[in-house]
Amino acid sequence: MMDELELLKKDWNNQQEHLPKLSYDQIYKMIWKKSSSMVKWIFYISIIEFVFWAAINIIFSDPQSMEELKTMHIYNIMMVLGFLNYAIILYFILKFYLNYKKISVMDSSRKLMKTILKVKQTVTQYVWFNLIIFTLTMIISLYGVILYSPEGQEITKSASEQASESMFWFLVIVISVVFMAIILVLIWLFYRLLYGILLKRLKENYNELKKLEV
Amino acid sequence: MNKELEHQFVSELENNQNIVHKVCSLYTNDRDSHNDLFQEITIQLWKAYPKFRGDAKFSTWMYRVALNTAITLYRKSKKRVKTQDYDSVIFKIKADEYDDTQEKQLKLMYNAIKQLGDIDKALVFLYLEDKDYSEISETLGISEVNARVKMNRVKNKLRTILNP
Numbered sequence: 001m002m003d004e005l006e007l008l009k010k011d012w013n014n015q016q017e018h019l020p021k022l023s024y025d026q027i028y029k030m031i032w033k034k035s036s037s038m039v040k041w042i043f044y045i046s047i048i049e050f051v052f053w054a055a056i057n058i059i060f061s062d063p064q065s066m067e068e069l070k071t072m073h074i075y076n077i078m079m080v081l082g083f084l085n086y087a088i089i090l091y092f093i094l095k096f097y098l099n100y101k102k103i104s105v106m107d108s109s110r111k112l113m114k115t116i117l118k119v120k121q122t123v124t125q126y127v128w129f130n131l132i133i134f135t136l137t138m139i140i141s142l143y144g145v146i147l148y149s150p151e152g153q154e155i156t157k158s159a160s161e162q163a164s165e166s167m168f169w170f171l172v173i174v175i176s177v178v179f180m181a182i183i184l185v186l187i188w189l190f191y192r193l194l195y196g197i198l199l200k201r202l203k204e205n206y207n208e209l210k211k212l213e214v
Numbered sequence: 215m216n217k218e219l220e221h222q223f224v225s226e227l228e229n230n231q232n233i234v235h236k237v238c239s240l241y242t243n244d245r246d247s248h249n250d251l252f253q254e255i256t257i258q259l260w261k262a263y264p265k266f267r268g269d270a271k272f273s274t275w276m277y278r279v280a281l282n283t284a285i286t287l288y289r290k291s292k293k294r295v296k297t298q299d300y301d302s303v304i305f306k307i308k309a310d311e312y313d314d315t316q317e318k319q320l321k322l323m324y325n326a327i328k329q330l331g332d333i334d335k336a337l338v339f340l341y342l343e344d345k346d347y348s349e350i351s352e353t354l355g356i357s358e359v360n361a362r363v364k365m366n367r368v369k370n371k372l373r374t375i376l377n378p
Contacts, residue, residue: 005323005372007319008320008323008342009341009342009344011320012236015236019231019236022228022252024224024225024228027231027256028220030256030257031220031224031257033256033257036254036289037254037257037283037287037288037289038288039287104265105279105282105283106262106275107355108352108355109333109354109355110354110355112355113286116286201332202286205285205286209333209354209355212360212364
C-alpha cells in the first residue's frame with residue numbers, strides 16, 4: 001500500500017503537462033462572473049423568508065381590522081403580540097447580518113461550515129418564532145370572532161339551540177387544532193425539503209469533521 | 215490601484231493555476247463541471263484577495279480557499295453525478311514512463327480516490343501535495359493528532375477499495 005501511495009505521489013507531481021492551462025485573459029474574464037455559491041443561495045432564501053413573514057404580519061395588521069379587533073376585545077393583546085413580533089424581527093435581522101458577515105472562505109473548513117450552519121440556524125429560529133406568533137394570533141382571533149362578532153354570536157346561539165354548547169366548543173377546538181397542525185406540518189415539510197437539498201452535503205461533511213474532535 | 219490589484223491577482227493565479235486544476239479534477243468528473251468549479255474558486259479567491267495581503271504564501275492561501283469552495287461552497291450541478299469517465303478526466307498516465315502493471319495500479323488508485331468522500335479527498339490531496347500535518351490540520355480545522363488518525367483511516371479505506 002505504501003508503495004502504491006508513493007507511486008501515486010510521484011505521478012501526481014508529474015501531471016503538470018496534462019493539466020489544462022488557462023490564459024491571463026481567460027482568468028481575467030472569470031473574476032467578473034457571478035458566484036453561484038451555496039452562501040449566496042442561503043442569503044437569498046433568507047431574505048425571501050424575512051420578507052415573506054414580515055409581509056404576512058403587515059397584511060394581518062391593517063387599520064381596518066384594528067377597529068374590528070377593538071370590538072372583539074382583543075385589541076390590547078394583539079398590539080402586544082404585534083410589538084413583540086417587530087422586536088423579534090429586528091433582533092433576527094441583526095443577528096442574521098452579524099452571522100452572515102462572519103462567513104469567511106479563509107477560515108478552516110470546519111469553521112466555515114459551522115458559521116454557515118449558524119446563519120441557517122438563525123433563519124430557522126426566526127421562522128419558528130413567526131409560526132408561534134402566527135398561531136397565537138390565529139387562536140386569539142378565532143376566540144374574538146366567535147365570542148364577539150355578530151356572525152359568531154349568531155352561530156353560538158343557534159348552536160346552543162340545536163345541540164349542546166359544550167359539543168360546539170369541542171368541535172371548534174378540534175377543527176382548529178387539526179387545521180393548525182396541517183399548516184404547521186406543511187410548513188415544516190417545506191423547510192425540511194428546502195434545507196435538506198441545500199445543506200445535506202455540508203451537514204454530512206461537518207459532522208464528519210466534528211466526530212473526529214469528540 | 216484597483217487595476218494594479220486585478221493585474222497582480224490574475225498573474226498570481228495564472229502562475230499557480232495548477233493547484234486549482236488539481237482540486238477541480240479531484241472533485242468533478244467531467245470537463246464542464248471542472249470549468250464550473252474552477253470559475254467558482256476563481257471568484258472566491260478574487261473576493262477574498264483584498265484580505266489576503268501576503269501574510270502567507272499565495273499558494274498556501276489558495277489551497278484553503280480552493281478546498282473550501284470545492285467542499286462547502288460549490289453547489290453540485292447535476293452533471294457531476296455521472297459515472298466516472300476516466301478518459302475525459304485530466305489524470306492521464308504517461309504510459310511510456312511506467313510499465314503496464316504500474317499504469318494499472320495508478321488507474322486503480324485514482325479510481326479509488328474518486329470514490330472517497332469530500333473530506334477524505336481533501337486529506338489525500340493535501341498528502342499528495344506534500345503538506346505536513348500542521349498545515350493539514352489548520353486547513354481542515356481539526357487537531358494534528360486527529361489529522362493523522364483520519365489520514366490512516368483514509369489509507370485503510372483506499373486499501374479496502376483496492377483489495378476488496
